[in-house]
């Protein structure tokens with residue numbers, strides 16, 4: 001029996017409709033939310049993401065300020081720009097596209113962003129708030145997008161076993177924190193497995209909710225999934241397609257195998273990706289609502 005496909009595009013559309021209504025309310029009061037997106041260098045994948053963020057801003061009536069710095073930009077070039085954006089009253093949210101080129105210390109750049117404009121929720125103040133369950137800070141785009149996908153699909157993680165594969169600061173760690181959180185969280189039992197875990201499948205096979213966020217194409221195979229589990233694929237990997245000679249987009253889950261075992265599953269593309277952008281837009285509007 002094939003799994004139910006969780007339609008990330010449709011759920012993102014629902015979130016975007018709510019965001020649009022909030023933008024209209026702000027505009028009626030003379031306020032236009034503004035998001036600055038900073039790209040350092042010319043990585044093609046990063047360009048695609050940055051452009052789709054700017055496009056979504058335009059669709060929702062959010063002012064977007066795209067700033068592109070050359071690949072050889074120095075730390076002080078970046079910090080000067082952050083400083084300007086921090087002080088720019090039209091800008092409510094600042095995002096620096098990750099990963100930056102090697103000469104840029106990403107940690108220092110994130111620390112320089114005004115925490116009230118940190119729509120990625122990467123700043124240590126906002127990460128700290130998240131960990132202690134203070135929800136007045138931002139919620140990180142991809143992890144929160146995953147929780148909204150589950151909620152809108154009628155999957156309640158409370159009391160269930162959620163297994164997160166991957167421990168990145170962007171996805172695995174904050175997602176684990178949000179899944180285990182009681183008030184305004186998911187109240188799940190959480191296991192995090194990673195490259196230091198000897199037998200990953202031993203844990204994944206017990207997962208009611210399995211979340212793959214490791215950046216390894218089709219890492220999760222059918223035999224690693226408990227029948228009926230919800231499988232959320234956070235991976236975005238570009239691999240060569242021998243049939244067309246071009247690259248194709250695959251997740252961290254072997255979809256063909258997983259769809260036969262899981263109860264519900266997100267596709268790639270069309271799963272978590274659109275949710276990430278929808279939550280980013282919502283965070284930019286939240287920043288505006290709070291700041292002015």
Ligand SMILES: Nc1nc(=O)c2c([nH]1)NC[C@@H]1CN(c3ccc(C(=O)N[C@@H](CCC(=O)O)C(=O)O)cc3)C=[N+]21
Nearest residue numbers: 049095096097098099120141269270271273274276277
């Ligand atoms: N400061 C920062 N914040 C981020 O949020 C951030 C970042 N850096 N660096 C890169 C990752 C990646 N990311 C994605 C967003 C949308 C899709 C998305 O919409 N994907 C489409 C497919 C798009 C395609 O064809 O590539 C989908 O899954 O349907 C994917 C990936 C945000 N990131």
